[in-house]
Amino acid sequence: MWGYLSLLPVFLTLWAVAGVWTVFAISVANRTVNLTEGFPYISVCGSYPPQSCIFSQLLNVGAAMAAWICIVRYHQLRDWGVGKWPNQLILWTGLLCALGTSVVGNFQETNQHHVHLTGSFLAFIMGNVYFWLQLLLFWRMKSLPQPGGPWVWPLRLGLCCLCTILIVAMNVLNVQQLRSASALCEWAVAMLLFTLFGLFAIDFSGLDGCTLCLQSRPSRGPPPGPSLSPQPASPVSLQVRL
Template sequence: MWGYLSLLPAFLALWAITGVWTVFALAVANRSVNLTEGFPYISLCGSYPPQSCIFSQLLNMGAAMAAWICIIRYHQLRDWGVGRWFNQVILWTGLLCALGTSVVGNFQQKNQLPVHLTGAFFALFVGNLYFWLQLFLFWWMKSLPQPGAPWIRPLRLGLCSLCTILMVAMVILHHWLLRSASAACEWAIAMLLFMLFGLFAVDFSCLDGCTLFPSATGGKK
């Protein structure tokens, strides 16, 4: 079971990346978006049927997988000796990211813009925070296991840093009414977050079991 579970993060990354670009292709094909007018935001591509239905299903299933990954990660970190308070902060940050992703899929931009933007904030900005907290944890607790090759940690740092830079650029470019450039930043941010989730496959590859219920010791079984 645990061997197959280690593939879940990689499957999520593949599912999400393939899915959003499929939605983009459908939106272009049926002319829901016009590339001659500029590069569209992800949400604009998923605002009109039939791709809006695919968009909702895609993000709902992706959110469910992301939430499950965050829960498994919580128990893995607990079994590695991470304190309960900080571990729960990380967990709830990840769950808010998953919830925001589902909200983005279910409340389309053209129907419920305020709710949609709130979901996008949780999915993108809080999602980025989730991975920064993971990096801070491993910097702070140097005794934690470091699965995978030595370059995995610098890769994560690079992806998180680039994601943050692009978020700032996205907001500024949108404010300057450079919507195509801002939308390109949004697409890049989404791809980076998907890849960061996918990298959990490295951590889960050494997962040979963990307790998935409250425990005073928090040890492996």
């Protein structure tokens, strides 16, 4: 049964795709970008008012949804038996991607260029790494569930490969001052990352809860009175519906 969690990745994808192209349309309509001079970067379209306000709100909301998806994914992988260290590595990579997305929206290229570039690095590079780490995890742990059938992993692999190639091409073309071609690569990378987030709807389709492990904190000092050996705290598992 598809719960609301399975709809969150789909909503994020639709929100992001519709939002960035709306910002593009507004920037072209009010002539803050000139298509006769070349195709603009996403950040250029969102650098000038009034679309800069829409751009900031769009990316902040999108970053919040992406962070929530990463957290839910962390709990799902943990319940599937993924170890703490690799799971936390994946989680923090995804959260850095979400943070970078928010930085890009709040620090426009025309105002804080270096901060904006840092946010772009986190959003694009860490976003790509986030999905590569999950592919590596599923490749090494064959016992993990594969929601959606055997076609999902090859699809994600193809999207990640294409995303990596386009990121490299984007930077090479930018160094060579081929800004329009570089901007087209940037738009394509953004669409691919949105699509990869949207594919989590398949993984979340059967998710109706997660397990929280609670453990009592040990006493800081011995209580007054007779010395008694404290009993070790035992974790308590609770099934929490999402």
